Every structure is written in C-alpha cells, then in structure tokens.
Amino acid sequence: MAPRTLRSAEDLHAAGLIPAAALAAAGRVGARYSIAVTPAVAGLIDRADPADPIARQYVPDAAELVTAPHESADPTADAPFTPLPGVVHRYPDRALLKPLLACPVYCRFCFRREAVGPDGGVLGEAELEAALGWFARTPAVREAILTGGDPLMLSARRLGEILRRLAAIPHIELLRIHSRVPVAAPGLVTAAMAAALDLGKPLYLCVHANHAREFSAEAQAALRRLHGAGVVLLGQSVLLRGVNDSEAALEDLFRAMLRARVKPYYLHQLDAAPGTARFAVPVAEGRALLRGLRRRVTGLAWPTYVQETPGGGGKVPLGPVFEA
Numbered sequence: 661m662a663p664r665t666l667r668s669a670e671d672l673h674a675a676g677l678i679p680a681a682a683l684a685a686a687g688r689v690g691a692r693y694s695i696a697v698t699p700a701v702a703g704l705i706d707r708a709d710p711a712d713p714i715a716r717q718y719v720p721d722a723a724e725l726v727t728a729p730h731e732s733a734d735p736t737a738d739a740p741f742t743p744l745p746g747v748v749h750r751y752p753d754r755a756l757l758k759p760l761l762a763c764p765v766y767c768r769f770c771f772r773r774e775a776v777g778p779d780g781g782v783l784g785e786a787e788l789e790a791a792l793g794w795f796a797r798t799p800a801v802r803e804a805i806l807t808g809g810d811p812l813m814l815s816a817r818r819l820g821e822i823l824r825r826l827a828a829i830p831h832i833e834l835l836r837i838h839s840r841v842p843v844a845a846p847g848l849v850t851a852a853m854a855a856a857l858d859l860g861k862p863l864y865l866c867v868h869a870n871h872a873r874e875f876s877a878e879a880q881a882a883l884r885r886l887h888g889a890g891v892v893l894l895g896q897s898v899l900l901r902g903v904n905d906s907e908a909a910l911e912d913l914f915r916a917m918l919r920a921r922v923k924p925y926y927l928h929q930l931d932a933a934p935g936t937a938r939f940a941v942p943v944a945e946g947r948a949l950l951r952g953l954r955r956r957v958t959g960l961a962w963p964t965y966v967q968e969t970p971g972g973g974g975k976v977p978l979g980p981v982f983e984a
C-alpha cells in the first residue's frame with residue numbers, strides 16, 4: 661500500500677514521530693488545529709533527533725494549547741479587507757483569491773491556522789464565479805494572487821481553468837500562486853499541473869520553505885518541471901526558532917533555494933497566531949542574523965526581511981540598515 665498522509669496523533673505515534681507520553685496532548689492539539697504530515701515530509705524527519713527542524717514545523721506540541729495575550733486568530737486582519745468570499749483586497753493594485761483552504765501539510769506556526777484544514781472551504785461554483793467577476797470589474801487590480809490553503813491542491817484541470825479565466829482579464833498583468841506543495845507534496849506537481857501553469861501571462865510561484873532539507877531530490881525535480889513551464893520561482897520563508905534561527909541555517913536554506921532555481925523573496929517575521937510563541941525570534945535578533953548573512957552569501961540569496969503590521973496595515977521591511 662502506498663504511504664499516506666498522517667492526519668492524527670495516533671498516525672504520528674504509529675509512524676514513530678511522537679512518543680506515547682505525548683499522545684494525549686497531541687490529540688488535544690489535533691482537536692483544535694489540523695494535522696497533516698505527507699509521506700514526503702515524514703521521510704525527511706530524523707526520528708533520532710528530538711530537535712529535528714523538519715519535525716518541529718509539522719508535528720504538534722502541547723505548547724500550541726496556550727494562546728499568549730498578544731496572539732490573534734486573524735493576525736494579518738484579512739477579514740476587514742474581504743469584499744466577498746474568497747477575495748482579500750488590501751492594496752490597490754493586487755488582490756488575493758483563496759479558492760480553497762486545504763493544504764498538503766498543516767504548519768504548526770501558520771498564521772491562518774484558525775481557517776485552514778481538510779474540511780476548510782472550497783469556493784462553490786457560484787462563489788468562484790462571483791470572485792472572478794469581482795476581479796473582472798476591478799481594473800485597479802493588476803495582479804491576482806492565488807493562496808489559501810494551497811492552490812496546488814486543486815486538480816490540474818480545475819486550477820488551470822481558474823488561471824486561464826484570470827489571465828483572460830485584460831487588466832490582470834500577472835498571476836501569482838503561494839504554495840507549499842513543491843516541497844511538501846512534490847508528487848502533485850505532475851506534467852499536467854506544470855502544463856496548466858504555462859499561461860500567456862507571467863506566473864510567479866512563491867514556494868514556502870523554511871529549511872534546506874525541504875529541497876529534496878523530488879522537490880527539486882518538481883521545481884524543475886515548473887521552471888520548464890515558464891513559471892518564475894520565488895522563495896518565501898518564516899524566521900522560526902529551532903528551525904532556521906542561525907546564520908548557517910539561513911545560508912543553507914537560501915543556497916538550497918538558488919540551487920533549485922528559486923530566488924529568495926521574503927523572510928517573514930512570525931505572525932502572532934494562537935499557540936505559536938515557541939517559534940518567535942525577536943526582530944533585533946532577526947536583523948543581526950541578516951546582517952551576518954550578508955557577509956556570507958551572494959546578493960541573489962538575500963531576501964527582504966518583512967513583518968505584517970497589526971490591524972492589516974500590510975508588510976513593512978525590517979532591515980537591517982547598512983551604512984555606506
């Protein structure tokens with residue numbers, strides 16, 4: 661039988677990813693926030709390392725049951741910028757389309773953790789038509805950004821249809837997709853999926869990855885297929901305690917991206933989603949890490965370090981600032 665995605669505390673225990681002593685707490689976490697670890701990700705985890713940086717991103721922890729006072733269920737404040745279901749319009753020239761809320765994996769630090777999940781919404785036909793109609797009659801919007809959930813969880817046919825509809829709108833100049841699929845479930849990036857992304861307009865795909873080991877041979881092959889279809893590949897990462905909070909880990913991550921034809925784009929400061937405090941790295945420490953990294957890597961490996969401002973004010977670059 662082909663290995664399947666692990667979706668419960670019991671699954672994780674049976675796969676040797678959590679000890680019996682952690683089962684009850686992981687079960688309570690799983691009742692609140694979705695769990696999914698794909699076979700590709702499970703295969704990357706070093707079970708002998710209790711601090712494994714891959715496991716830390718995906719395996720639930722009792723600390724998630726504690727919500728700190730500064731944490732919020734909607735840290736990026738999408739709700740006030742949602743003109744209709746599935747659309748977020750925060751900046752004049754671009755808008756998000758969220759066709760579904762399912763992901764291949766559920767990251768323990770996710771800023772949309774209160775919304776995403778396997779039972780999470782897929783826009784129905786009428787809602788999708790309404791959303792596409794909104795893009796068509798909003799000429800200020802030049803960029804359509806598909807996110808979710810993970811748009812590459814849709815079938816190639818379905819995703820291709822949505823992309824073609826958006827690309828046919830004259831004022832939409834470029835399309836963008838945010839996805840964890842190329843690293844977390846690279847088998848979903850089939851030749852048919854790559855063909856569906858080969859459009860007459862530029863398509864940028866932001867690959868979310870936080871550790872060099874996520875760029876497995878399979879992930880690299882998936883990214884190669886996307887690159888071959890003319891997709892421009894960008895990397896986005898989150899600065900995470902215990903995953904990539906050292907100059908060496910960041911250097912390895914951004915070098916791995918470049919080897920996979922992915923240009924590091926954003927390094928995000930952690931958003932204060934509920935139960936994620938164990939991943940937080942202070943901004944001053946983040947700036948110091950980037951300052952050190954600048955001496956170690958080519959400018960191509962240099963992302964912009966950004967933070968979402970509370971209340972939906974958008975992203976601001978955090979520096980560091982260098983004196984000439």
Ligand code: SF4
Binds near residue numbers: 762766771868
């Ligand atoms: S893949 Fe993205 S949206 Fe899905 S759980 Fe991870 S961080 Fe959240």
